[in-house]
Amino acid sequence: MxxxxxxxxGFSQEVPVPLEVGKPDLLVPQKxxxxxxxxxxxxxxxxxxxVIFVFxxxxxxxxxxxxxxxxxPSQTPIQTDQIRSDIEPDLQRxxxxxxxxxxxxxxxxxxxxxxxxxxxx
Amino acid sequence: MIRPFxxxxxxxxxxxxxxxxxxTGVVYAVNPNIAPLKxxxxxxxxxxxxxxxxxxxxxxxxKNLKTLASQEExxxxxxxxLLTRDDVVITHLSILEAVLSDRTMVNPLWSASSSARIDxxxxxxxxxxxxSDVAVDRIKADTEALWFIGxxxxxxxxxxxxxxxxxxxxxQEAIDALQTVKKKIDLWIDTGVMSETQRVEKQRGSDExxxxxDNAQSILSGALIQYERQSQSGSATLMYPQLxxxxxxxxxxxxxxxxxxxxxxx
Numbered sequence: 001m002x003x004x005x006x007x008x009x010g011f012s013q014e015v016p017v018p019l020e021v022g023k024p025d026l027l028v029p030q031k032x033x034x035x036x037x038x039x040x041x042x043x044x045x046x047x048x049x050x051v052i053f054v055f056x057x058x059x060x061x062x063x064x065x066x067x068x069x070x071x072x073p074s075q076t077p078i079q080t081d082q083i084r085s086d087i088e089p090d091l092q093r094x095x096x097x098x099x100x101x102x103x104x105x106x107x108x109x110x111x112x113x114x115x116x117x118x119x120x121x
Numbered sequence: 122m123i124r125p126f127x128x129x130x131x132x133x134x135x136x137x138x139x140x141x142x143x144x145t146g147v148v149y150a151v152n153p154n155i156a157p158l159k160x161x162x163x164x165x166x167x168x169x170x171x172x173x174x175x176x177x178x179x180x181x182x183x184k185n186l187k188t189l190a191s192q193e194e195x196x197x198x199x200x201x202x203l204l205t206r207d208d209v210v211i212t213h214l215s216i217l218e219a220v221l222s223d224r225t226m227v228n229p230l231w232s233a234s235s236s237a238r239i240d241x242x243x244x245x246x247x248x249x250x251x252x253s254d255v256a257v258d259r260i261k262a263d264t265e266a267l268w269f270i271g272x273x274x275x276x277x278x279x280x281x282x283x284x285x286x287x288x289x290x291x292x293q294e295a296i297d298a299l300q301t302v303k304k305k306i307d308l309w310i311d312t313g314v315m316s317e318t319q320r321v322e323k324q325r326g327s328d329e330x331x332x333x334x335d336n337a338q339s340i341l342s343g344a345l346i347q348y349e350r351q352s353q354s355g356s357a358t359l360m361y362p363q364l365x366x367x368x369x370x371x372x373x374x375x376x377x378x379x380x381x382x383x384x385x386x387x
Binding site: 009010028049060079080082083084086087090091093095097098099100104106109110111112113114116117118 | 162165170173176180183184185186189195196199202206209210213216217220240258259262263266267269273276277280281283284287288289291292294298299301305311313314316318365368369372375376378382385386387
């Protein structure tokens with residue numbers, strides 16, 4: 001398109017054409033607006049992670065999982081004395097956990113005691 | 122508009138608060154101090170016996186003398202008796218609840234349900250204790266004594282249920298431990314220094330041990346099914362002692378397994 005044609009339409013070459021309509025003149029620098037939310041997000045995620053981690057550790061420690069000794073490697077020959085001493089604690093624990101021992105009988109309290117007026121009063 | 126750092130501090134504070142609340146709950150739930158409760162129970166039971174004897178004497182005196190002074194004495198002793206008896210039962214139920222929460226149970230839902238029932242009974246007993254504390258005349262003291270008579274069935278059932286669950290937990294732990302023993306013995310049979318004849322003989326013994334464990338687990342599983350059925354029906358007053366005897370027979374099978382294991386390791 002030649003300059004003659006522009007002049008015919010009434011537009012001048014010197015008039016600046018706005019690049020974008022409706023944009024504010026002062027733009028906020030984009031770098032700062034990205035860093036702050038990212039930092040907040042990372043911090044929150046870190047905190048939540050720590051909380052969940054500590055909670056799970058506590059919970060894991062609370063459940064009374066019976067820790068059994070690691071089995072010996074299958075290549076090592078096991079002696080009779082060794083197996084005896086190895087299973088002895090388990091067997092003792094079984095015998096001690098006797099449910100028939102009844103550690104918690106109901107208290108021997110009298111349910112029938114009353115304070116009634118004596119007869120013939 | 123909330124500034125980013127203000128928002129950040131609020132979020133952090135909320136998370137820390139949640140953490141503290143959750144953490145406190147867990148520590149309380151899994152670390153009940155059972156030993157001090159047991160000590161307190163023994164002391165209270167001694168005190169109860171002493172007060173029971175004193176009450177028996179003052180009631181006899183009241184019955185014979187029929188005087189106002191003897192009545193006041195009997196009411197005073199009755200009040201002490203009611204308070205201590207409540208304390209004894211409250212402490213007993215608290216021990217059961219502590220043991221239930223302290224152990225890894227076969228079904229956590231069952232122990233939770235049993236604990237809820239204990240909590241309800243504990244609240245009733247605390248209320249009763251408060252009423253007994255102000256029962257300063259004969260009629261009020263007798264009313265509270267009557268309340269306790271009516272509560273006997275429920276309290277016994279709550280305790281029986283918890284004890285039954287604890288027995289089930291004990292037996293399951295014993296079965297699991299025996300399984301571990303069998304694995305160790307099997308490993309020994311496979312790799313141990315012994316003649317081939319001995320190995321075959323030990324293997325037969327181990328098979329027998331396995332059948333014993335299966336039998337114990339099968340009996341216990343039957344008890345668990347019955348427990349669940351009875352718990353759901355809600356009319357489980359007399360079945361807990363019966364269930365416990367089934368659990369005991371499962372444990373008897375475990376003990377036979379223990380003897381097998383001892384023989385095998387000779």
